[in-house]
Amino acid sequence: MRWGKLWSGLLVAAFAISALGQKVKVGYDKSVNFSKYKTYTLAEPAMPPTRPVLYATVIKSIDGELSSKGLQRTDKNGDLTLQVAGGVDFGIAVSGGPPLTSSYGGAPPAMNATMWTGAGGTQGTLLPPVPEASLELEFVDRSANQIVWSGTVTEALDMERKEKSLELADKAVTKLLKRFPPRSPK
Numbered sequence: 001m002r003w004g005k006l007w008s009g010l011l012v013a014a015f016a017i018s019a020l021g022q023k024v025k026v027g028y029d030k031s032v033n034f035s036k037y038k039t040y041t042l043a044e045p046a047m048p049p050t051r052p053v054l055y056a057t058v059i060k061s062i063d064g065e066l067s068s069k070g071l072q073r074t075d076k077n078g079d080l081t082l083q084v085a086g087g088v089d090f091g092i093a094v095s096g097g098p099p100l101t102s103s104y105g106g107a108p109p110a111m112n113a114t115m116w117t118g119a120g121g122t123q124g125t126l127l128p129p130v131p132e133a134s135l136e137l138e139f140v141d142r143s144a145n146q147i148v149w150s151g152t153v154t155e156a157l158d159m160e161r162k163e164k165s166l167e168l169a170d171k172a173v174t175k176l177l178k179r180f181p182p183r184s185p186k
């Protein structure tokens with residue numbers, strides 16, 4: 001009995017940790033009736049994509065998600081214009097070092113101001129850069145020329161494992177567009 005609870009707890013924890021990888025932010029005009037939109041047009045990117053395979057995967061995912069929601073892509077004059085922006089940024093990763101202050105709740109330990117690293121030695125080791133991809137979608141009502149929905153998703157990618165990164169990008173699009181169109185208030 002205890003092992004079953006332990007395994008189910010571990011599975012829940014593993015799922016929660018994997019769900020933390022994608023960060024989604026969404027905003028929309030609450031006065032808009034999204035059910036009136038039936039078509040969309042993809043706006044041309046301002047610059048050619050630097051990662052064309054990743055871009056093609058994202059666009060294919062977007063088209064599939066929107067099609068499943070009843071929106072049809074047209075070459076021009078769609079009810080909505082979809083603007084797609086994003087890219088891959090390489091952040092600096094640092095491993096954690098020992099804390100500067102005590103964790104027991106008492107007074108902080110004395111620090112020698114002449115030490116370069118402060119109390120506790122070095123604060124971490126520089127690791128290889130971590131690529132984080134971001135995708136922003138903006139739906140513009142073509143007739144009103146006004147943004148009616150905007151969403152952003154970020155996802156850490158592994159550039160050495162391209163197939164896995166493409167799968168993660170696909171999942172990120174699905175997670176972002178799960179919130180489009182917004183549910184109408186009841």
